[in-house]
Amino acid sequence: MTEARSVDVPRPVSDITAAGRFLFVAGVVLLCAWVLVPIYLLLVNTLSSPQEVTGFPKTGLPSFNLGSLQFFAQFAGVGAALWNSVLVAVLTMILSIGIGAPAGYALSRFDFPGKGAFRMLVLMTRAFPLPLLALPIAVMFIRVGLDDTPIGLALVHTTLAIPFAVLITFSIFSGIPLELEEAAWTLGCNRLQAFHKVVLPLVLPGITASAIFAFTISWNEVFAASVLTVQNRTLTAFLLQSLNVSPLHLRFAGGAALVVPALVFIFAVRKYLFAMWGIANR
Amino acid sequence: MNNKSLPYLLLLPATLFLAVFFVYPFAQIAVQAFTAEQGFTLQHFDKMATNWKFWPSFWNTIILAAIVVPLQLVMALAMASIVAKLKTGRNSILYVFTIPLGLSDLAAGIIWLAIFEQSGFLSSMLVGLGVVDRPVLFLGYQNLWVIFIAVILAELWRATAIVMVILVSGMGLIPKEYYEAAEVFGAGPWKRFLKVTLPMLRPSLQTALILRTIAAFEVFAVVVALGGTSLPVLVGQTYDWQFNLRDSGGAAATALVILAISIAATLVFLRLLRTPRGATP
Amino acid sequence: MAEIVVKNVAKSFGAFQALHSIDLTIADQEFMVLLGASGCGKTTLLRIIAGLESPSQGEVWIGGRRVDQLPPRQRGISMVFQNYAVFPHLTVFENIAFGLRMKKLPQAEVRDRVERTAELMHIEQLLQRYSGQLSGGQRQRVAVARALAMEPDVILMDEPLSNLDALLRLEMRAELKGVLAGSKTTTIYVTHDQVEAMSLADRISVMNGGRIVQAASPVEVYRNPAARFVGSFIGNPPMNFIAATSDGDGRYRVAGLDLDGPAAAGPRLEFAIRPEDMTVAPGGLRAAVRVVEPLGAHTLVTCEVDGAVFRAVLDSDLRIAPGDELSLVPKPDRIRWFDPETSSAVPVAS
Numbered sequence: 055m056t057e058a059r060s061v062d063v064p065r066p067v068s069d070i071t072a073a074g075r076f077l078f079v080a081g082v083v084l085l086c087a088w089v090l091v092p093i094y095l096l097l098v099n100t101l102s103s104p105q106e107v108t109g110f111p112k113t114g115l116p117s118f119n120l121g122s123l124q125f126f127a128q129f130a131g132v133g134a135a136l137w138n139s140v141l142v143a144v145l146t147m148i149l150s151i152g153i154g155a156p157a158g159y160a161l162s163r164f165d166f167p168g169k170g171a172f173r174m175l176v177l178m179t180r181a182f183p184l185p186l187l188a189l190p191i192a193v194m195f196i197r198v199g200l201d202d203t204p205i206g207l208a209l210v211h212t213t214l215a216i217p218f219a220v221l222i223t224f225s226i227f228s229g230i231p232l233e234l235e236e237a238a239w240t241l242g243c244n245r246l247q248a249f250h251k252v253v254l255p256l257v258l259p260g261i262t263a264s265a266i267f268a269f270t271i272s273w274n275e276v277f278a279a280s281v282l283t284v285q286n287r288t289l290t291a292f293l294l295q296s297l298n299v300s301p302l303h304l305r306f307a308g309g310a311a312l313v314v315p316a317l318v319f320i321f322a323v324r325k326y327l328f329a330m331w332g333i334a335n336r
Numbered sequence: 337m338n339n340k341s342l343p344y345l346l347l348l349p350a351t352l353f354l355a356v357f358f359v360y361p362f363a364q365i366a367v368q369a370f371t372a373e374q375g376f377t378l379q380h381f382d383k384m385a386t387n388w389k390f391w392p393s394f395w396n397t398i399i400l401a402a403i404v405v406p407l408q409l410v411m412a413l414a415m416a417s418i419v420a421k422l423k424t425g426r427n428s429i430l431y432v433f434t435i436p437l438g439l440s441d442l443a444a445g446i447i448w449l450a451i452f453e454q455s456g457f458l459s460s461m462l463v464g465l466g467v468v469d470r471p472v473l474f475l476g477y478q479n480l481w482v483i484f485i486a487v488i489l490a491e492l493w494r495a496t497a498i499v500m501v502i503l504v505s506g507m508g509l510i511p512k513e514y515y516e517a518a519e520v521f522g523a524g525p526w527k528r529f530l531k532v533t534l535p536m537l538r539p540s541l542q543t544a545l546i547l548r549t550i551a552a553f554e555v556f557a558v559v560v561a562l563g564g565t566s567l568p569v570l571v572g573q574t575y576d577w578q579f580n581l582r583d584s585g586g587a588a589a590t591a592l593v594i595l596a597i598s599i600a601a602t603l604v605f606l607r608l609l610r611t612p613r614g615a616t617p
Numbered sequence: 618m619a620e621i622v623v624k625n626v627a628k629s630f631g632a633f634q635a636l637h638s639i640d641l642t643i644a645d646q647e648f649m650v651l652l653g654a655s656g657c658g659k660t661t662l663l664r665i666i667a668g669l670e671s672p673s674q675g676e677v678w679i680g681g682r683r684v685d686q687l688p689p690r691q692r693g694i695s696m697v698f699q700n701y702a703v704f705p706h707l708t709v710f711e712n713i714a715f716g717l718r719m720k721k722l723p724q725a726e727v728r729d730r731v732e733r734t735a736e737l738m739h740i741e742q743l744l745q746r747y748s749g750q751l752s753g754g755q756r757q758r759v760a761v762a763r764a765l766a767m768e769p770d771v772i773l774m775d776e777p778l779s780n781l782d783a784l785l786r787l788e789m790r791a792e793l794k795g796v797l798a799g800s801k802t803t804t805i806y807v808t809h810d811q812v813e814a815m816s817l818a819d820r821i822s823v824m825n826g827g828r829i830v831q832a833a834s835p836v837e838v839y840r841n842p843a844a845r846f847v848g849s850f851i852g853n854p855p856m857n858f859i860a861a862t863s864d865g866d867g868r869y870r871v872a873g874l875d876l877d878g879p880a881a882a883g884p885r886l887e888f889a890i891r892p893e894d895m896t897v898a899p900g901g902l903r904a905a906v907r908v909v910e911p912l913g914a915h916t917l918v919t920c921e922v923d924g925a926v927f928r929a930v931l932d933s934d935l936r937i938a939p940g941d942e943l944s945l946v947p948k949p950d951r952i953r954w955f956d957p958e959t960s961s962a963v964p965v966a967s
């Protein structure tokens with residue numbers, strides 16, 4: 055009896071919650087550090103002189119020496135590679151939204167025979183290792199004269215981005231009640247006017263987010279870029295190609311050049327990431 | 337407003353595009369892998385399989401995926417559960433967690449190179465702590481397993497975010513009442529996670545696993561950045577066939593192997609995690 | 618002049634037939650309510666008239682013009698949607714002005730009309746707000762104002778009050794009635810709420826299973842249901858029905874009682890009476906009381922007659938308890954008869 059009672063005495067609740075609370079906060083801090091510290095270390099190397107980058111031991115603090123960055127900026131081909139990356143990414147963004155958004159709109163607004171088949175086609179692309187497409191497409195491009203051109207690479211990157219563009223714009227359009235469009239029709243609009251005056255202003259932020267997402271896909275893509283470009287290398291292709299021949303500080307500065315814009319992109323689309331995936335899931 | 341042709345008109349560009357740049361190239365890879373001058377042949381596969389790097393690259397790819405994907409799933413579930421519990425600072429922490437989502441595998445490789453290279457931060461720390469007395473060459477071909485660990489860390493670091501995003505969105509779709517009902521019937525937090533969260537997350541888990549496993553089979557730039565050619569993987573093999581050996585038949589055959597294991601994995605997850613009809617909320 | 622004529626309209630969604638051959642004429646400036654249970658096809662019919670859905674067969678005429686092939690903007694209609702459909706990216710002013718700007722009216726007239734309708738709907742204080750800053754009732758007012766500002770021939774409303782709370786609904790109902798009576802438009806109003814239908818309508822079309830069962834004035838629909846369904850759907854509590862067999866010569870036996878019925882009818886009919894149309898007196902239907910529910914002015918008594926549930930609304934002065942045996946005498950002029958085969962009303966020849 056007495057034993058049972060002593061076991062029954064509850065521990066003070068505050069103790070348990072305090073311990074749990076501490077573990078929880080520690081977990082959050084640890085996970086944030088896990089994400090942020092490696093990026094910080096890359097930036098430390100980027101903001102150190104070439105000698106410091108190869109030097110030993112490292113302090114873990116940046117010296118704010120711009121030597122590495124200067125070397126990177128003046129390295130032959132870097133400027134062109136950066137320009138190509140931006141150009142290809144912008145083309146990808148325009149193509150994938152221009153082609154993907156109408157499809158997303160059709161999927162969200164109409165029921166028609168063949169809808170399931172189209173959805174299947176889009177979802178199927180997920181089961182395929184898409185960058186490998188670059189191999190046969192390289193041959194195709196040589197035949198039509200698109201080899202080693204930004205537009206050629208953008209076409210392949212658009213293939214990577216279109217499934218996302220379709221599914222994301224589908225979910226964005228689905229978030230606009232059809233009733234709003236119908237109200238516009240009863241108030242004197244035809245379909246195009248209703249889209250322009252009612253749907254477009256409402257979806258614009260979301261469409262921008264998915265455009266940025268498409269930009270990021272292209273910006274980050276390595277394999278197809280390496281396969282399809284020779285003279286007109288993008289930054290990723292350039293870095294990959296020079297990995298084993300270039301000095302460390304060039305690689306780190308190049309890595310930072312890839313990472314920093316990506317941080318901005320993700321910040322810009324952060325609000326939409328979850329909504330996009332919530333529905334793109336189904 | 338019944339315009340029967342409008343939806344088809346809207347789908348036409350995307351359909352055409354996917355036909356030209358997705359269906360057709362894959363048909364071509366398939367054809368190329370199985371043909372030579374004299375017609376149908378298995379010689380490309382023969383050549384591919386007898387290349388001394390093929391089987392190491394095959395197993396490296398599979399084992400990497402088999403280690404990385406489950407670990408990512410566990411980490412992402414932990415992160416998603418933490419996010420679900422957060423009250424203050426939820427948005428900032430979500431942003432931090434999703435940062436790697438925007439980074440390329442090449443960038444991730446370079447980032448972890450900064451840590452693992454001989455004069456890098458790990459060496460510096462170990463020397464500072466007195467564990468070793470001079471810089472260690474972690475990423476040499478003598479230490480394949482260290483390269484392996486570095487690649488796993490880089491992949492975990494980079495690609496867990498996408499799994500987490502999918503799971504967080506999935507959790508957002510689970511009605512709160514289920515948790516409240518489970519709590520009323522006496523389920524503790526762990527039981528609620530096992531009996532409510534996991535089963536209801538099934539579609540999201542499926543999407544995440546398929547997406548991640550396929551991407552894991554495509555691992556390439558991280559490996560090159562960290563290990564150069566010391567650690568062969570399948571996509572790297574494809575690249576070699578195409579550019580160093582100038583043999584697109586071999587490249588096509590290797591690409592088909594990647595495609596085959598990708599489809600196999602997709603089918604397994606579709607079957608394993610299928611939601612029974614009518615069991616959706 | 619905007620008479621609406623619906624001729625032989627049917628609609629199928631795949632294999633499912635939502636509307637069966639609807640014929641309906643709505644007079645100019647009439648207030649017509651489509652009433653029926655959820656899923657009976659009210660919205661579908663309204664959307665076909667609006668041009669948001671195309672009929673599988675049949676014709677729609679508005680103001681003497683055949684419109685079933687025209688898009689909504691060319692039909693001279695405005696519509697108030699169930700969820701209001703107030704454009705979230707525009708101010709209240711711009712919402713109300715939206716259709717007027719589409720008509721390319723001069724700026725001064727747009728302002729004038731917006732201000733007039735806003736005043737009519739008591740939202741002149743809200744013109745610069747966005748829909749996110751409005752309550753449900755205010756959004757409702759904006760939606761109505763936006764439709765009225767168009768000065769349309771026809772206003773279509775799909776359950777416009779169903780998302781409001783009870784008190785607000787009562788208030789808006791009276792207001793809508795006043796505003797629309799003054800506007801000289803033809804109105805079609807969809808609802809599943811019979812009280813709303815009764816209070817607003819010039820005529821009610823009762824729908825069931827994709828058909829219009831009866832189209833008549835509220836009192837007519839209530840007093841003389843054209844079909845058994847109408848009697849059982851309208852009225853709270855609904856009509857009572859008891860099987861009746863002919864004794865010949867127009868007399869019928871109803872639960873042991875002999876009553877006068879239609880002379881020229883078959884051997885079997887259904888006797889029907891509304892719960893409030895009975896008095897407690899000797900020589901009536903023998904009813905065993907099961908549940909007694911005092912409702913203030915009246916008492917709702919649920920009994921068993923002839924083995925079936927039977928309800929009576931009686932004066933609350935009467936002292937009745939469960940287990941009592943009552944004798945309920947139906948008022949002769951309120952008795953109705955239905956054919957059990959066709960379930961349509963059988964008139965008492967007079």
Ligand SMILES: Nc1ncnc2c1ncn2[C@@H]1O[C@H](COP(=O)(O)OP(=O)(O)O)[C@@H](O)[C@H]1O
Nearest residue numbers: 630633635653654655656657658659660661662
């Ligand atoms: N677009 C559609 N596709 C398939 N069935 C529909 C569609 N719209 C309505 N229905 C069906 O038609 C019937 C009538 O619907 P509706 O007119 O909305 O009913 P009500 O407005 O009276 O509740 C319902 O059974 C509904 O399920």
Ligand SMILES: [Mg+2]
Nearest residue numbers: 656659660661
């Ligand atoms: Mg309806």
